[in-house]
Amino acid sequence: MAGRLLIDQASVTLPAGSKTGFVGRNGTGKSTLFRVITGDLSPETGSFSLAKHMKIGQVAQEAPATEEALIDIVLQADKERTALMLEAETVTDPIRIAEIHMRLADIDAHSAESRAASILSGLGFSPEEQRRPASSFSGGWRMRVALAAVLFAQPDLLLLDEPTNYLDLEGVLWLVDYIKRYPHTVVIISHDRDLLNMACTSIIHLDQRKLTFWRGNYDQFERQRLEKLELQGKQHAKQEAHRKHLEAFVDRFRAKASKARQAQSRIKALEKLKPIELYVDSHVQPFTFPDAEKKAASPIIALDSTNIGYEADKPILKNLTLRIDNDDRIALLGSNGNGKSTLAKLIAGRLEAQSGTLTVSPNLKTSFFAQHQLDDLHPEENAIEHVKRLVPDESEAKVRSRVARMGLSTEKMLTPAKDLSGGEKARLLMGLATFHGPNLLILDEPTNHLDIDSREELVHALNSFNGAVILIAHDRHLIEATMERLWLVRDGDVKPFEGDLDDYRNLILSDQRNSGETENSIIDNTPKLSKVELRRQAAQRREALKPLMKKINEFDSLIQKLQKEIQSLTSQLEDPALYEKEPEKVPAINQELSKKKQKLSVTEDSWLELSEEYEAKLNA
Numbered sequence: 001m002a003g004r005l006l007i008d009q010a011s012v013t014l015p016a017g018s019k020t021g022f023v024g025r026n027g028t029g030k031s032t033l034f035r036v037i038t039g040d041l042s043p044e045t046g047s048f049s050l051a052k053h054m055k056i057g058q059v060a061q062e063a064p065a066t067e068e069a070l071i072d073i074v075l076q077a078d079k080e081r082t083a084l085m086l087e088a089e090t091v092t093d094p095i096r097i098a099e100i101h102m103r104l105a106d107i108d109a110h111s112a113e114s115r116a117a118s119i120l121s122g123l124g125f126s127p128e129e130q131r132r133p134a135s136s137f138s139g140g141w142r143m144r145v146a147l148a149a150v151l152f153a154q155p156d157l158l159l160l161d162e163p164t165n166y167l168d169l170e171g172v173l174w175l176v177d178y179i180k181r182y183p184h185t186v187v188i189i190s191h192d193r194d195l196l197n198m199a200c201t202s203i204i205h206l207d208q209r210k211l212t213f214w215r216g217n218y219d220q221f222e223r224q225r226l227e228k229l230e231l232q233g234k235q236h237a238k239q240e241a242h243r244k245h246l247e248a249f250v251d252r253f254r255a256k257a258s259k260a261r262q263a264q265s266r267i268k269a270l271e272k273l274k275p276i277e278l279y280v281d282s283h284v285q286p287f288t289f290p291d292a293e294k295k296a297a298s299p300i301i302a303l304d305s306t307n308i309g310y311e312a313d314k315p316i317l318k319n320l321t322l323r324i325d326n327d328d329r330i331a332l333l334g335s336n337g338n339g340k341s342t343l344a345k346l347i348a349g350r351l352e353a354q355s356g357t358l359t360v361s362p363n364l365k366t367s368f369f370a371q372h373q374l375d376d377l378h379p380e381e382n383a384i385e386h387v388k389r390l391v392p393d394e395s396e397a398k399v400r401s402r403v404a405r406m407g408l409s410t411e412k413m414l415t416p417a418k419d420l421s422g423g424e425k426a427r428l429l430m431g432l433a434t435f436h437g438p439n440l441l442i443l444d445e446p447t448n449h450l451d452i453d454s455r456e457e458l459v460h461a462l463n464s465f466n467g468a469v470i471l472i473a474h475d476r477h478l479i480e481a482t483m484e485r486l487w488l489v490r491d492g493d494v495k496p497f498e499g500d501l502d503d504y505r506n507l508i509l510s511d512q513r514n515s516g517e518t519e520n521s522i523i524d525n526t527p528k529l530s531k532v533e534l535r536r537q538a539a540q541r542r543e544a545l546k547p548l549m550k551k552i553n554e555f556d557s558l559i560q561k562l563q564k565e566i567q568s569l570t571s572q573l574e575d576p577a578l579y580e581k582e583p584e585k586v587p588a589i590n591q592e593l594s595k596k597k598q599k600l601s602v603t604e605d606s607w608l609e610l611s612e613e614y615e616a617k618l619n620a
Contacts, residue, residue, distance in 0.1 A: 012204055012211045014187070015608060016051070019179060021196040021218060022189045024206035026423055026451050030189045033206070034058065034159050037187075050157065057155030059163065063145035067133040070125060070145050074116040077149035081109050112152075119148045122174035123167070124335055140166045151178065160188045164195060165448050169474045170335040173505045175199075180615055191452045193218055194476035201611050215559065215604050218452075224560070231567060284453040285407030287430065287461035290437040296361040298325040300440055300468060301347055306356030308339070308346050315354055316342050318492045326361075326439060328468045331479045333497060333504060334489035340472050341444055343489060344368070347470060348442050367438035371445050374425050379418035383408050383428050386417070390435050406431030407457075422449030442470045447478060476501055541617070548614050555607040562600040569593040 014020055022030055035041040038056055050056070063073055076082050081104070088100050104110070120130045123144045134142055143166040150158065164172045172195065179186055179199040187204075190196055196203070196218035203214045203221040214221040301324040307315035316339040324330065324347070332340040345351040346358070348368035378386065383403045384396075391399065403413050407427045417425060426449045434441060441462075447455050455478060462469055462482040471483055479486075479501065486497040486504070497504060572578055572589055579586065 012213045018202050019186045019200045020202045021200040022204045028206050055155040056157045057150045058159040059150050060146040063134050063142040065135040069131050071130045074149045074152050077153040116152050119151050123171050156184045158186045164192045168336045170508050172474045173508050286457045288405045289434045289465045291466050292437040292439045294363045296364040296439040299323045300326050300361040300364050302359040304357045307354040329484040331471045331483040338489045340489045344442050365438045366440045367433045368442045369430050369433045377417040383413045439467045444472045447475045552610045566596045
């Protein structure tokens with residue numbers, strides 16, 4: 001790519017039916033590898049192979065803004081069904097007619113509209129909206145239609161590149177549940193830790209131009225990788241000490257005839273000493289939110305019988321009575337279109353109340369960050385010039401220091417805003433928004449362009465911030481790690497949500513299962529369950545599956561034990577002293593290493609099989 005090597009001598013094999021997260025820093029080549037898989041790019045060396053007749057599917061750039069109804073766009077994604085339906089309208093040969101109807105039955109064509117409607121509903125479209133033309137929706141909503149289309153087509157290999165970027169939390173919760181139950185292989189490029197933990201049973205890590213396959217979800221991958229890095233560091237230090245010892249002997253006795261043979265032996269040992277690479281994680285710049293000079297008295301915001309909206313006499317939120325204190329950490333829940341951003345704009349002072357009262361604490365300074373504000377950056381100006389606008393009298397050195405605290409490197413400080421990556425623009429905009437030290441920080445989807453490590457730095461920054469925070473986000477991990485209260489924005493009202501995000505997930509999935517009928521009378525007759533009953537049933541399933549989980553944990557422990565034993569045996573074989581002092585042990589160590597590797601492979605296969613069985617039974 002533009003003369004830059006992204007992936008070098010990388011090999012990986014995916015088990016059929018696996019749900020694999022594909023992770024790595026932004027710009028390392030993940031999306032490029034997807035293009036190789038789909039055939040849009042050819043590898044410069046090596047090969048890529050798929051099982052015979054395997055269908056690959058990925059989300060289109062956007063659903064077309066046509067006059068076709070959403071449900072029809074999704075139905076057409078099943079090319080075979082569409083072709084058979086068209087042929088059935090004109091074919092006259094009785095044998096062919098029978099063949100068509102048999103094939104339509106085989107592919108479950110009679111339930112196609114019900115399945116398409118269910119997917120669209122899960123992604124946030126009401127039955128009425130599913131019948132509307134695509135041209136009546138914004139680009140973000142049409143991206144959801146494109147996602148619905150590829151999910152409906154059910155390819156053998158489903159490639160998803162940051163699928164949560166255009167979803168709300170409710171859509172993400174549904175998608176996680178859908179992927180867990182998806183019957184074929186899925187590979188997901190994502191920086192959403194919760195998605196990678198809940199939906200994935202393996203991880204591919206792209207780093208240093210190499211691909212590494214790891215069993216387990218993201219948290220398990222991160223733990224295993226850190227353990228491996230720690231072990232590598234110890235081995236590297238041990239090897240360097242051994243190297244220095246050999247070099248010291250050679251330097252001291254090379255010229256002495258009586259020690260010449262021993263010196264030559266050490267030189268050969270040095271030549272055979274295979275370096276253990278010391279890997280150092282690349283540094284991720286932190287986020288820094290300056291504290292306010294004066295603390296605002298509580299309540300910092302109070303609403304009493306307040307109506308909010310954009311058109312007179314058409315309020316989106318009605319009769320709100322709410323209070324925000326100076327240490328509140330509140331996440332706003334509710335599907336898009338219910339008024340979360342509208343409430344955020346009112347609190348930020350960017351929208352006036354239509355009726356009722358809004359009381360703001362004296363000295364309150366509010367900062368507001370939203371993704372659409374990225375377009376407000378001056379495209380030809382660099383970060384230094386943006387900051388200079390806020391403090392025109394400060395010296396160049398102080399301005400640069402301010403920019404550095406936003407997490408932009410010296411090189412990026414001088415880069416025009418139009419040439420910054422999405423994550424770098426987000427850092428700059430967040431730094432500008434919080435520049436003067438707010439008492440209240442309002443963040444509307446702050447993570448869309450941030451990788452996992454940057455999101456973790458955002459978690460630390462929010463937890464260190466001494467003011468109040470209002471958060472709208474589809475990143476469940478960010479919400480759970482930083483927020484203390486949940487408000488549900490729904491049906492024109494805002495109320496505290498009594499429960500955690502697991503309770504909210506159950507509520508969302510229950511609502512979607514119990515959604516109303518479509519125009520074709522597709523009805524879900526599943527009885528609506530209370531949150532208490534859902535939790536009781538989930539607890540019963542977990543209790544019934546305890547023996548299976550015990551086996552999974554046993555295999556997991558065995559895998560970790562075997563990995564350490566393999567690493568120990570490998571280290572012995574890499575130690576030149578073994579060949580000098582005890583060469584007779586080498587064949588036995590090699591044989592033992594081979595047995596351990598074979599046992600690890602069998603154990604990993606068993607672990608994966610049981611894990612998939614557990615997930616299937618838990619979500620049945």
